Amino acid sequence: MRIWGAYPDFVEAQTKAFSKTYGxxxxxxxxxxxxxxxxxxxxxxxxxxxxxxSLGHLPKAWGTAGYIHDYERFWAKEAAAQEMLPAVRDAVTIDGKLVGLPYFAFVNGALFANKQVLAKSGLDSWPTTYDELYAQVRKVKRSGASDTPYLPSFWGAPWYGIPFGFLQEAMNRKMPLFGADGVPEFDDSSGVADMLGQWRDLYSENLVPKGILTFQESDWIETFAAGGIAYSPQLQYDLKTFADPAKSKVAGQIVAVPQDGQNWGMLHIGMYLIGNRGQSDEELAQAYSLAEYFGYRDRKTKDFKVPIGWAAENNLTQGYAAVNNSPEVEAATRAWLPDADEQWPVLQDYMADPQYAKNLYQTNWALEWMSHASRELPRAVNGDASIKSTVRSLREKAEKLIEEYDK
Amino acid sequence: MTDTLTPPAPVAETEPAPFSSRITTNRYGLLLVAPVLVLTGLIVVYPVGYSLYMSLTSSNPITGSSRFVWFENYTQFFASADFWRSLVLTLVYVACVTVMGTIVALGSALLLREKFFGRRFLMAVIVLPWALSTYAAAVVWRYVYSPQFGFSAAVSEHLGAGATDFLTSATVIPALALVHAWQFAPLGTYFLLATLQMVPDDLYKLARVDGVGLLGRFRHITMPYVRLPLAIFLVLIGGQAATAFDLIYFLTSGGPGGASRTLPFLIYEETFQDQRLGSGAAMSWVLLLVIVVLTVSYYVFALRVGARKNKGEDE
Structure with missing residues (x-):
């Protein structure tokens, strides 16, 4: 089993428990x-x-290349799919086949607000659109409550950075991005160009923290946790970090802004995929068994053991309503929320019908396009390239990749 | 009188000649180096040859397509603005690292040659950056450069300049080069210090008596001694800078917006992120050529200057 470096101790404890139970x-x-x-x-x-x-934009290509096994022979395939949130089921189903079980599912770009900064600046209503959000951000700066009131959705350097911010804001604004088979539906005169123009203004007016284009994920979290930021689209699961006084100076001050007419952020999904190395049926069954334990229910107890552990201990919400709305998870989450009765429904609403960049993610070239976007978008923001040329470059790259991969 | 008989000579117990005497010297030598030859073939010659072959192919592991394209990869990236931009960034980076690293290394070596209180402690401390892993160095410098929490931001704010971002597209290359030089210079310091300790003190004393100034002593006494080790250090640090990847990856990931996307970083993106193995291999060959040209230039320059100097002294 190979994982990225999130809570390795938790994962290790679970693998040990699995080994003990299933030998x-x-x-x-x-x-x-x-x-x-x-x-x-x-x-x-x-x-x-x-x-x-894996994240959602990888399994299509890996499946095409024969790198992974799907879950078509998994004994609990139908039961698991049936219990998944509809958006999650849609994300883990590619070309009609179940390709993964959910490792997490939350909103990337959930709009968090710092109540303290907003109170200082005299703002008393939530923004309902990005235009309103940016207008409020300027008001906060004018009021002197914060010098850099906005921390955008991860404009930083790594592969999981600025392209996600681009997709999520464009989708929230209902701007056309990618049609069926990933055909780009944007050009240099469409809404995304205006959106990037707004991003450049935010940057040039110093409404965002300095150095943001080279931020790593830790900088992003630390900067928000240090205080002084009014609004920031964040990973929903970092709410727990911001509520922890040992890690955050804004504990008790961070709330999620309610959705009113548009979404804030998009579905961010992690999956458990099974590598295809030509293993025997017996080995494949073992892999399914491990995946079932981590990404669905414990076969012996029928409990969502690991998923509830993830959600209740680490706020890593899951692809199953039965997990996210379970009493254990609700109790744990409420403890991290400053206004639990008000905020718990807001968080549930974020997960009720999240948007997902399916038309891009379920192409063979999503990873390559995202890498390209991660290099191009910062240049539009800091003025190293014109906005129109950046948008053209994003479109042309998609067209070139379609041509190459469809050949 | 009868002839006496000579007793028979004892039969010597002859041992078989050793294996090395039974084969020719050349064959024996070849046998001795054979394991190394095989190993070198497997881990150097084969991969290098294969990368050359790969650079002439175009493949896509996702779709499984693969074809021989001769020099198409080379012509494609020679026509790409991104490649030339990365090449220029690489050359600027190498120049910055070399200059900064040399100044720090030579300066430290000259300082440590002097006798002063705490010299031994300083000699031990100065090696610390070199002993750090690049990742650790990058983490340290992330906090030095951070406009939010960084040391440099605190200093510039204290001086009334406000928090400064040192990793903008205009400043990122020198900022990265400074970290690289900081980490690599201790090697040069030790290299040069070893040579400087061989310079007889009397030479400096005599020069002082003759009224030769500080710069003159450096030029006429120190430099002839350190020229060759300095040339070697320049080659080492230049080659290292031309292939630098980890520091850039950890500090800026090639950003902001590709402003620190040097050739090794571009090769990494091409090969490992985009899986364009042919194009990545072709770029690697160009990078190899760049390094060879740089290395040869350093040596030619250093040796020519040395030869000219010696000729002048002889005359």
Whole structure:
């Protein structure tokens, strides 16, 4: 089993429990750095990877290349799919086949607000659109309550950075992005160009923290946790970090902004995929068994053991309503929320019908397009490239990749 | 009188000649180096040859397509602005690292040659950056450069300049080069210090008596001694800078917006992120050529200057 470096102790404890219960040893390894590239190469080399983490934009290509097994022969396939949240089921089903079991499901870009900064600036209503949000951000700065009131959705450097911010804001604004088979529906005169223009203004007016284009994930979290930011689209699961006084100076001050007419953020899904190294049926069954334990129910007790552990201990919400709305998870989450009665329904609403970039993610070239976007978008923000040329480059790249991969 | 008989000579117990005497010297030598040859073939010659072959192919592991394209990969990236931009960034980075690293290494070596209180302690401390892993160094410098929590931001704010971002597209290359030089310079310091300790003190004393100034002593006494080790250090640090990847990956991931996307980083993206193995291999060959040209240039420059100097002294 190969994972990225999130809570390795928790995962190790679960693998040990699995080994004890089912008598199968699990070789657990943590991959640091550029996870998709490293795992992709390991899968290509047919290394012994039975279970790997993945984000939603990877399994289509890996399935096409024959790097992974689908779950069509998994004994609990139908039951698991039936229990999944509809958006999650949609995300883990590619070309009609179940390709993964959910490792997590939450909103990336959930709009968090710092009540203290907002109170200082005299704001008393929530923004309902990005235009309103940016207008409020300017008001906060003018009021002197904060010098850099907005921390955008991860404009930073790594592979999981700015492209996600781009997709999520464009989708929230209902701007056309990708049609069927990933055909780009945007060009340099469409809404995304205006959106990037707004991003550049935020940057040039110093409404966002300095150095943001080279932020790593830890900088993003630390900057928000240090205080002084009014609004920030964040990973929903980091709410627990911001509520922890040992890690955050804003504990008790962070709330999720309610959705009113548009979504804030998009579905972010992690999956358990099974590597295809030509293993026997017996080995495949073992891999399914491990995946079932982690990504669905414990076969012996029928409990969502690991998923509830993830959600209740680490706020890593899951692809199953039965987990996210369970008494254990609700009680744990309420303890992290400053206004639990008000905020718990807001968080549930975020997960009720999240948007998902399915038309892009379920192409063979999503990873390559995202890598390209991660290099191009910062140049539009800091003015190194014109906005129109950046949007053209994003579109042309998609067209070129379609041509190449469809050949 | 009868002839006496000579007793028969004892039969010597002859041992078989050793194996090395039974084969020719050349064959024996070849046998001795054979394991190394095989190993070198497996881990150097084969991969290098295979990468050359790969650079002439175009493959896509996702779709499974693969074809021989001759020099198409080379012509494609030679026509790409991204490649030339990365090449220029690489050269600027190498120049910055080399200059900064040399200044720090030579300066530290000259300082440590002097006798002063705490010299031994400083000699031990100065090696610490070199002993750090690149990842650890990058983490340290992330906090030095951070405009939010960083040391440099605190200093610039204290000076009234406000928090400064040192990793903008205009400053990121020198900022990265400074970290690289900081980490690599201790090697040069030790290299040069070892040579400087061989320079007789009397030479400096005589020069002082002759009224030769500080710069003159450096030029006419120190430099002839350190020229060759300095050339070796320049080659080492230049080659290291030309292939630097980890520091850039950890500190900026090639950003902001590709402003620190040097050639090794571009090769990494091409090969491992985009899985364009042919194109990545072709770029690697160009990078190899760049390094060879840089290395040869350093040596030629250093040796020519040395030869000219010696000729001048002889005349």
């Amino acid at each position: 199968t040893d699990v070789d657990l390894g943590v991959i640091a750095g550029d996870y998709p590239s490293i795992v992709q190469n390991q899968l290509r080399q047919k290394q012994k990877l039975d279970l790997v983490y």
